[in-house]
Structure formats: C-alpha cells, structure tokens
Amino acid sequence: MTQVVVGRHPHPSALNAARRSRELVALGDDPIVDVLVIGGGITGAGIALDAASRGLRTVLVERHDLAHGTSRWSSKLVHGGLRYLATGQFGIAHESATERHALMTRIAPHLTRPLAQVLPLYAPGHMARGAYVGMGFGLGDGLRRLVGTPDAVLRAPGPIGHAETLRLAPAVRLDGLRGGMRGWDGQLVDDARLVVAVARTAAGHGAAILTRVAAVRAWGDGALLRDELTGAEIEVRARAVLSATGVWAGELDAGVRLRPSRGTHLVVETARLGGSDVSLTVPVPGSGSRFVFTVPAPHGRTYIGLTDVPADGPLPEVPHASEAEVDMLLDTVNTVLQEPLLRSDVIATFAGLRPLLGTAEDDTSDLSRRHAIIESSTGVLSVVGGKLTTYRRMAQDGVDAAVARRFAPGEVAASRTRILPLVGAWPRGRSDEIEAAPRLVRRYGAEAPFVARLADGPPAARGVTAQELRWAVLVEGALDVDDLLDRRTRLGLVAADRDASVDAAAAALAD
Ligand SMILES: Cc1cc2nc3c(=O)[nH]c(=O)nc-3n(C[C@H](O)[C@H](O)[C@H](O)COP(=O)(O)OP(=O)(O)OC[C@H]3O[C@@H](n4cnc5c(N)ncnc54)[C@H](O)[C@@H]3O)c2cc1C
Structure with missing residues (x-):
C-alpha cells in the first residue's frame, strides 16, 4: 500500500501552502528550469507529470487553483470514442478507447468506474431506434475489444427487457415502454479529483506545482510570473515553455485561435430519478444522433447534460448556463420521465467552455475534439483542444514536441506515463482490502486509511x-x-x- 505520512515528513506528492512557499523561494533563488508549464487544468497537470517523470526539472504555474477552468465542468466521463466513430474520426476514437483503457485498468482504477448507459425504447419506432443505437454501442464495443479492455472492466452492450429497464431507471415513463438498450462507458468519481491526482503524482516526481501564480507574459525560453497572493514577480528561464491554458490560450499567444463552445449541466437530487445509478440516455427530439443524458454524481446528486452552444466574445472565468439551455435539457429528459422534472427540481447548474479548434465558419457541434500543438512566433508551445479522457496522450505529444525542439537527441527519456499509476491507485476489484469506509475508498483509493486517520x-x-x-x-x-x-x-x-x-x-x- 502507498506509504503516506502526513506531518513532519510529508510524502513527496503532498501539496500544501508550506510547500508552495518553499518552492517559490527556491525558484526565485534558481530560476532556471527545464520545462515551464502554464495552466493547472488536466492538460497542464498531465504535461507536468510527463515531463517530471522523464527526469526534467519541471515547474507548473496556475493563476487560480488546480482545475479552476474547464476541467471541473466536464460530464466526468472517460469516453470510449463512440461519438467520434459516429462522425468517421477513427483515429480519435481509437485514441480515446486506448486512453480509457489505460485510465481504468492501470493509471486510475480508483478514480474511475464502469457506467451503464440505458436508453429506454418506446413504441412506435422502438425497433428502428433500438437497432440504430445498438449498432452504435456495438461499434464502440468493437473498439473496446480492439484495445484490449476486458469484459470484467466494461461489459458488452445489449438489449434489456421492460423489467430490467425499469429496475435500472425507475423514473422512466411506463406508457409505451418496450424495453431498452444498455451500453457501458467509463465514469470519473470527479474530474477535479483527477486533476489533483495527476498534479500530485507530478509533484511526487519532483515537479513544483504552484497555484495562485500567473504567467503575465511568456516567450520561447522563459516567462514573467506573478505570485497572485503577494504580487511578487519572478522571471523564469526554461528550455521549453508549454502553455496549457485551455480557452485562455489566445491571451498568451495571439496566434492561437479557438472557438469556445459552452456545455451546460443541471444538478438534481438523485432521489428525483428514483435513486438510479445509471446514465439515462435520451434522444433529443428531432435529432437522430444527439442525446441528453443523466450522470450519477457525488453527494446524492445527478447531473443532466449536455448543451453545445457557440460562446464567442469575452471569456468569463466561470461561465453560466442560459435559460434556453436549462429549458432544452429539461424538455428533453422529460420526454422519458413518468413525473416530469420541474424548474424547482433544478438545485444548481454548471457550465464549461470547450477549447475547440476550428475556423470561424464551423458549427461548434461539428468541430473536431482533436488536440494540437501550436508553436508561437516566440517559441511557446500551446497544447490545445482534446478531451479530459485523452489528457495523457496530449501531454506526451506536448513534451515530445518540446524535447524534439529544445533538447539534444537522446538527452531525455521517452514518456512513461502510460504505465504510471496515479497516487492512490489500487487494482480494480480489490478495494475491499483497503481498510477504510467504502465512501472514502471510492474517493481516495489506497490513500483512504490515511485520510481516515x-x-x-x-x-x-x-x-x-x-x-x-x-x-x-x-x-x-x-x-x-x-x-x-x-x-x-x-x-x-x-x-x-x-x-x-x-x-x-x-x-x-x-x-
Ligand atoms: C461541458 C463540458 C463537458 C465535457 N465533458 C467531457 C467528458 O465527459 N469527458 C472528457 O473526456 N472531456 C470532456 N470535456 C472536455 C474537457 O473537459 C476539456 O477538454 C479539458 O478539461 C480541458 O482541459 P485544459 O487543461 O486544457 O483546460 P482548463 O481546464 O481550462 O485549464 C486551463 C487552466 O489554465 C489556467 N490559466 C489560463 N491562463 C493562465 C495564465 N496566464 N497563467 C497561469 N494559469 C493560466 C486557467 O486558470 C485554467 O485553470 C468537456 C468539456 C466541457 C466544456
């Protein structure tokens, strides 16, 4: 079991105010590093881990807190790439399924779990819809098997009967219900927890993770940093500067053009959906391929998502849902509920901005979820686009690009993050060996006993x-x-x- 000692001899992955102060002083004394990462979302944390675990002196700066940006507003799914298959993007679909496999089996089995997706089927049209969705689930399952994810981790999809549909999703409308289709995907216990776990693992490999530190300006071999708590500034020199600033990437490099798109979720009490622990999947009326879905969430809550609305214009630090988005999500999910959800059932909403790559003409729902590494005229490498699921691959590509440009051949080892478990990782199916309450084990994995103590x-x-x-x-x-x-x-x-x-x-x- 991971040995974590909290107190006078902190574990090397522990992040806290004292370590932050110590590392800021050390950086001021010796401001020359190998890799400077700007941004503490999932992409930046992933880059810091990739670089530090290759033995590079790595510093990550985040102007607010870890996961302050888009990374905490996701649907918390570890996608197997089904939606990319549907649009013919086989490469991205394969990458997504490969990364899901790595996350669920080795990197973070403690922070992920299989999530059943249940689509109730209603007459008339249930046969045709069942066949269409079944074909999609089947394609996704083919990809799962291709990348070697075993049935014990994610089961094969298939049709389910009337009684099983009601058992899994007790709140669905009875009138016309014929049965359902069930598929499986990965779910994160929480997206912000993944970011923190990746950042801590990077810290365990020696990276300095400095929150409340902004990059005021950045160039190819350095940046001006400002401690947001004291106002003190440090000029840092780095062999490579990687910007992982998400939708804000254009602020550091005007050459990066993103088309942010807002995605909104509603928060309701899970009890209002009959206590269901599955993802109820509901076709958007009038669209053959778009779905609204529920996601069971911590604290007895369920999220309902997801919209896709172009969000051009000034970038808010925290985006907000529009009334039209709330209506659209409620109207869609209510098409399959026995007791429709009311506005008063919505106890909160949250929204995030997708950092999509694309041209001004594209519809944001059609934009690719691919990632890219863009080098500015001054040499800053911006790692943009992508998904939470594929953060590790984005990070590896980003560090590879930096190494190819800024280091001598053979000077830096290859990435090893594909086989590197995150702090707290523990084999799936053996969690009963961890001596702590199941609730803690689900959130902290092998570290749960140390939390409880x-x-x-x-x-x-x-x-x-x-x-x-x-x-x-x-x-x-x-x-x-x-x-x-x-x-x-x-x-x-x-x-x-x-x-x-x-x-x-x-x-x-x-x-
Ligand atoms: C609604 C929604 C749902 C999604 N659902 C899923 C899903 O279920 N599964 C999935 O795989 N993906 C999902 N995604 C995509 C995924 O969430 C994003 O691709 C990912 O979180 C982007 O992470 P990032 O680190 O690149 O950006 P961010 O998380 O936005 O991080 C950028 C960070 O940079 C910091 N920063 C900016 N400028 C500076 C500066 N000058 N100095 C220091 N710090 C700076 C910001 O404060 C921020 O913390 C979803 C996206 C949205 C919007």
Whole structure:
C-alpha cells in the first residue's frame, strides 16, 4: 500500500501552502528550469507529470487553483470514442478507447468506474431506434475489444427487457415502454479529483506545482510570473515553455485561435430519478444522433447534460448556463420521465467552455475534439483542444514536441506515463482490502486509511468529514475555502451545501 505520512515528513506528492512557499523561494533563488508549464487544468497537470517523470526539472504555474477552468465542468466521463466513430474520426476514437483503457485498468482504477448507459425504447419506432443505437454501442464495443479492455472492466452492450429497464431507471415513463438498450462507458468519481491526482503524482516526481501564480507574459525560453497572493514577480528561464491554458490560450499567444463552445449541466437530487445509478440516455427530439443524458454524481446528486452552444466574445472565468439551455435539457429528459422534472427540481447548474479548434465558419457541434500543438512566433508551445479522457496522450505529444525542439537527441527519456499509476491507485476489484469506509475508498483509493486517520473536527454538508477537508489542506493543495468547497469536495455546486460547509472548511484551514 502507498506509504503516506502526513506531518513532519510529508510524502513527496503532498501539496500544501508550506510547500508552495518553499518552492517559490527556491525558484526565485534558481530560476532556471527545464520545462515551464502554464495552466493547472488536466492538460497542464498531465504535461507536468510527463515531463517530471522523464527526469526534467519541471515547474507548473496556475493563476487560480488546480482545475479552476474547464476541467471541473466536464460530464466526468472517460469516453470510449463512440461519438467520434459516429462522425468517421477513427483515429480519435481509437485514441480515446486506448486512453480509457489505460485510465481504468492501470493509471486510475480508483478514480474511475464502469457506467451503464440505458436508453429506454418506446413504441412506435422502438425497433428502428433500438437497432440504430445498438449498432452504435456495438461499434464502440468493437473498439473496446480492439484495445484490449476486458469484459470484467466494461461489459458488452445489449438489449434489456421492460423489467430490467425499469429496475435500472425507475423514473422512466411506463406508457409505451418496450424495453431498452444498455451500453457501458467509463465514469470519473470527479474530474477535479483527477486533476489533483495527476498534479500530485507530478509533484511526487519532483515537479513544483504552484497555484495562485500567473504567467503575465511568456516567450520561447522563459516567462514573467506573478505570485497572485503577494504580487511578487519572478522571471523564469526554461528550455521549453508549454502553455496549457485551455480557452485562455489566445491571451498568451495571439496566434492561437479557438472557438469556445459552452456545455451546460443541471444538478438534481438523485432521489428525483428514483435513486438510479445509471446514465439515462435520451434522444433529443428531432435529432437522430444527439442525446441528453443523466450522470450519477457525488453527494446524492445527478447531473443532466449536455448543451453545445457557440460562446464567442469575452471569456468569463466561470461561465453560466442560459435559460434556453436549462429549458432544452429539461424538455428533453422529460420526454422519458413518468413525473416530469420541474424548474424547482433544478438545485444548481454548471457550465464549461470547450477549447475547440476550428475556423470561424464551423458549427461548434461539428468541430473536431482533436488536440494540437501550436508553436508561437516566440517559441511557446500551446497544447490545445482534446478531451479530459485523452489528457495523457496530449501531454506526451506536448513534451515530445518540446524535447524534439529544445533538447539534444537522446538527452531525455521517452514518456512513461502510460504505465504510471496515479497516487492512490489500487487494482480494480480489490478495494475491499483497503481498510477504510467504502465512501472514502471510492474517493481516495489506497490513500483512504490515511485520510481516515487524521484528527476529527466539524463535518461539512452531505457527509463530507473534517478529515477529508484536512487532507485537502495538508495533501491536496487547497489554500482557501473556495478551493475546498468548489474543487476538492464540489460541495460549492449547491448553495445550501456551501452555506452549511463554510465553517467546517474554515476550521480545517485554521488547523
Ligand atoms: C461541458 C463540458 C463537458 C465535457 N465533458 C467531457 C467528458 O465527459 N469527458 C472528457 O473526456 N472531456 C470532456 N470535456 C472536455 C474537457 O473537459 C476539456 O477538454 C479539458 O478539461 C480541458 O482541459 P485544459 O487543461 O486544457 O483546460 P482548463 O481546464 O481550462 O485549464 C486551463 C487552466 O489554465 C489556467 N490559466 C489560463 N491562463 C493562465 C495564465 N496566464 N497563467 C497561469 N494559469 C493560466 C486557467 O486558470 C485554467 O485553470 C468537456 C468539456 C466541457 C466544456
């Protein structure tokens, strides 16, 4: 089991305020590094891990907190590439299935789980729709088998009967129900947790992970950094500078052109959907290929997504759902519910901006989810586009590009992240060997016993313990109440949970 000691001899992957201060001072004293990564979303964290695990002196700077940007607003799915197959993008589909396999079997089995997707079928038209969706699920399953993901991790899809459909999705409408189709995909326990786990693993390999540090300007072999807590500035020299700033990439390199598209989710109580633990998948009326789906989420909640709306214009730090998006999601999911969801059932919404590559003419829903590495005229390498699922591959490609340009042949080892487990990783199916409450094991994997052993204190809402808050402060780099509630625990999503948790979060920080 991973040995984590919290206290006077912190584990090398532990991130906290003391380490941040120490590493900022060290950087000021010796501001020459191999790789500077700008941006602490999943892409930047992945790049830091790839570079540090190759033995490069690596510094990551993030102007807010880890996962402050798009990476915390995703649907939390580890896609097998089905939607790319549907649009004929076999290369991206294969890459997605390969990365899903690596994440679910070796890199982060503790942060991922199989998620059943259930599409209820109604007469008339159930035969044709069942055949169409079944064909899609079948293609996705072919890809799963091609990349070697075993049935024990993701089962084969297939039709299910009326009774099984109702057992899995008890809230669906009975009138005309003929049965359903069931497929499988990967789900993350939480996207922000994945970012933190990747960043901590990078820190364990020696990377400095500096939150609340902005890159004010960047060029090919350096950047001007500003500590957002003190205003102090440091000029850093680096052999390679990689920008992983998502939809904000154009701020550092005007040559990067992205077409952000907003995706919105609703938050409802899972009880309102009969306590279902599957992803209810609902065709968007009038569209053959678009679906709205529910995703079971932590704290007894379910998310309902997803929209795809062009979001040109000024970039907000935190995007917001529009009324039209809320209506569209409710109207679609209600087509299959016995008791339609009301506006009052929506206890929160969240929205994120996809960093899509494309031209001004493209419809954002048609834009490729591919990633790209763009070199600015000054030599900054921007790693943009892609998906959360494919972060590891994006990171590897980004570091390979930097190594090819800025290092001598043979000077730097090849990427090893494909076989590198993240902190807390533990083999799937053996979690009962970890001596801690199942709820903690699902969130912390092999580290759960160390979380449980911390001192107790006032709990937060929805069963989140004082130990979890303390762990986030001591080990996961949370610096303030917002880090704790909005990124480490996600309690901040629902206003009532936030209000009920602020004191506990403040107490954990004070300790
Ligand atoms: C609604 C939605 C749903 C999605 N669902 C899925 C899904 O289910 N599965 C999946 O695989 N993918 C999904 N995606 C895609 C995925 O979420 C994104 O591709 C991914 O999170 C992008 O990560 P990133 O690190 O590139 O960008 P971000 O997470 O936005 O990170 C960029 C970071 O850079 C920082 N930054 C910017 N400028 C500076 C600066 N000058 N100095 C320092 N820091 C800076 C920002 O603060 C930010 O934290 C979804 C996307 C959206 C919008």
